[in-house]
Amino acid sequence: MIYLRSLGWRRVKTVEGVESMACMCGQDRENLQKYLQPLHQILSRYAGEERYLVPILQEAQEAYGYLPREVLREVARKLNISFSKVYGVATFYAQFHLQPRGRHVIKVCTGTACHVRGGGEVLKAFQKELGITPGQTTADLEFTLETVACIGACGLAPVIMVDEDTHGRVSPESVKGILDSYRKGTETEVAAG
Amino acid sequence: MKNAAELRELRTVLQQQAQNGRAKPRIIVGMGTCGIAAGAKDVFNAVVQEVESRRLDVVVAQTGCIGMCQREPLLDVELPGGPRVTYGNVAVKDVPRIIASHVLNGSIVEELAVAQFPAGELRAENVPSYDELDFYRKQRRLALANCGRIDPENIEEYIAAGGYEACVKALTEMTPEEVIAEVKRAGLRGRGGAGFPTGLKWELTRQTPSTKKYIICNADEGDPGAFMDRSLLEGDPHRVIEGMIIGAYAIGADEGYIYVRAEYPLAIKRLELALQQARERGFLGEDIFGSGFSFNLQIKKGAGAFVCGEETALMASIEGKRGMPRPKPPFPSQSGLWGKPTNINNVETFANVPELIRLGAAGFSSIGTQGSTGTKVFALTGKIANTGLVEVPMGLSLREVVYDIGGGVPGGGQLKAVQIGGPSGGCIPAELLDLPIDYESLRSVGAMMGSGGMVVMDQSTCMVDVARFFLRFTQHESCGKCTPCREGTKRMLEILDRICSGEGREGDLELLEELGHHIRDTSLCQLGGSAPNPVLSTLQYFRAEYEAHIKDKRCPANVCAGMGAPFAIDGQLCIGCGLCIRACPVGAVSGERRKPHSIDPEACILCGACAAKCPVHAIAQGA
Secondary structure: OHHHHHOOEEEEEOOOOOEEEEEOOOOHHHHHHHHHHHHHHHHHOOOOOHHHHHHHHHHHHHHHOOOOHHHHHHHHHHHOOOHHHHHHHHHHOOOOOOOOOOOEEEEEEOOHHHHHOOHHHHHHHHHHHHOOOOOOEOOOOOEEEEEEOOOOOHHHOOOEEEOOEEEOOOOHHHHHHHHHHHHHOOOOOOOOO | OOOHHHHHHHHHHHHHHHHHHOOOOEEEEEOOHHHHHOOHHHHHHHHHHHHHHOOOOOEEEEEOOOOOHHHOOOEEEEOOOOOEEEEOOOOOOHHHHHHHHHHHHOOOOOOOEEEEEOEOOEOOOOOOEHHHOHHHHOOOOOOOOOOOOOOOOOHHHHHHOOOOHHHHHHHHHOOHHHHHHHHHHHOOEOOOOOOOEHHHHHHHHHHOOOOOOEEEEEEOOOOOOOOHHHHHHHHOHHHHHHHHHHHHHHHOOOEEEEEEOOOOHHHHHHHHHHHHHHHHOOOOEOOHHHOOOOEEEEEEEOOOOHHHHOHHHHHHHHOOOOOOOOOOOOOOOOOOHHHOOEEEEEHHHHHHHHHHHHHHHHHHHOOEOOOOEOEEEEEEEEOOOOOEEEEEEOOOEHHHHHHHHOOOOHHHOOEEEEEEOHHHOEEEEHHHOOOEOOHHHHHHOOOOOOOOEEEEEEOOOOHHHHHHHHHHHHHHHOOOOOHHHHHHHHHHHHHHHHHHOOOOOOOHHHHHHHHHHHHHHHOOOHHHHHOOHHHHHHHHHOHHHHHHHHHOOOOOOOOOOOOOOOEEEOOOOOOOOOHHHHHOOOOOEEOOOOOOOEEOOOOOOOOOHHHHHOOOOOEEEOO
């Protein structure tokens, strides 16, 4: 987000209440090009064909943290397919997000084995500790809380994932400690410019 | 790699090297996702640190999952010429002790040792061998043979264990038709769910005339409670690749995809590495073993849609579209990826192929039952003593799997049901535990093999709640294309929500059944077609539990909150500690300290938070 703000972009609420990006300065065009630079680098590695849409969106989300409207538009333009098609794919898959997300993404497993072994209590503990419900992001953009159907580590239920780390045999009491270990590890965000 | 002789030569060299390598002690840490989640990374780092600080001349290696999730993290020690001893539940603090005692002095830390692979005659005393463990005795490991034994990131260990031998045999000694005939004779059936005969599928794709064909490995393992595909890809990726090469040769495909869930980062990483190594050795690429057959294989990452496990949806996803199924016919074998004939099999199916070719049709079909040959991998989870990944010959009874291998329900609890096949499967009640595990038997009781998730439930599990859990899952994952699935599952879920909150009505159960049958019969794909199974099977075997919810407004397992009479405190038992006052979210509890408290029945919302906190069990509904 720091990266975006440094370019004069900030989050605004649109009419539908959906957050989107809007440029708040006079140099729209130039800033937009700068903003899309990481995307153009990704696009240059793929032939401009529809079959690469999913991997392009996956990489774009990695670069931007989520899929802003401008990115989706640019992808549609470069692949020569309609915006609605790109939007359709981006909203179909659970992995894609159209709104900013936290620096760390917590996925609490609510699969069968975790359900039977108390995964619900773990989820409640995260909700209480972070003050958000699944699907939401903390105000400081530090954590996003999500549920996932199954991580595939059922033998260690209840299981959670923070970013790409899997934690097994989690109890409601251990939740705070897990969060703290990620709070401490704050790497500095580089503001590009 | 030009021909069979060269591979055999390489294998001999590698086996020799391995023998020499064993001149040094080896320490091997189980590094599957399960192991890492239990702390294997810390253990691995501790080993490395200890080895460095003591300047030891030992090999530190990693391996995949051996299936004993309950005992993770696992650490193996193998001294030159000695047995390979596995330590379980290893903590970082145990590492120096194991190294000092076992690696340096040769004396096994017995209280931590779980099992051993004896080295020929040589075995450690007082430690059972793997074959003697209840968990392994009834298992027959074909697909998982190497998992937890070899280093999945090293192709040489796979080759030394006989890897790529079947592939050479198929490509250089057999015609594609002979390979297909062999697979058909062996009776191999799809391990991903429905159990379609693999040989027949290959034959249909082979017979469709086309200059371009594709082969796809479905690794979009989405069933909650199933993790065999992940373990296979993490623990033995080359076996799956080898199976795919043989399949591609049989159907005449020159291009293949492995469609993996994005939630499995470690599996993707190991697959990428394995593909690269296979290319370098010439197992993939142009003119493999001089047979004139060329084959290229790449990974496609899924983007998180359960329905993409359905083959037509999966192909749409690879094409860059929304992953929605389409009607069949045309079947993928006629018109699949980009309109070309395509063959899709599951990870475990491909993992069985090299073993099938090695054993031959007769050898393979001697395992299992007549209609369901070979083995099946199950992910054993839930209320069971030994959770983990097990591979058993088909036809073994559920009782043998749950009690003999799984060790039964921990803490002396009573088994109530076994859920098989995830959201498409059903709940099998305790009285049917002697049912043999094969495709037809499971279907006859309203369950299905599915991908092989097996969740054990005891008396504390509410079957209505379980049915609702699965239906909520399929409802959420319904792609929305066809009406029966999109609308029907929603209506069923509403009824179940109603029943679970104590507002069930007379006639709800009949309505659920009617809806369920319609959805099953009219949905476009198998996601919808099997979505009602968890509800229908629990209605069949646990109808009394549904009726208790509706008629008595009571949840027999005490899971569904918000039902029945308000909570009340037994004044005789209450010690006036005040925990319930703090637990109550609506302030319905009051009372002076050290004097019996009371609950305002008008204000009580039936959440049960007070009863859960009470240290003397003085709070109950309607007491």
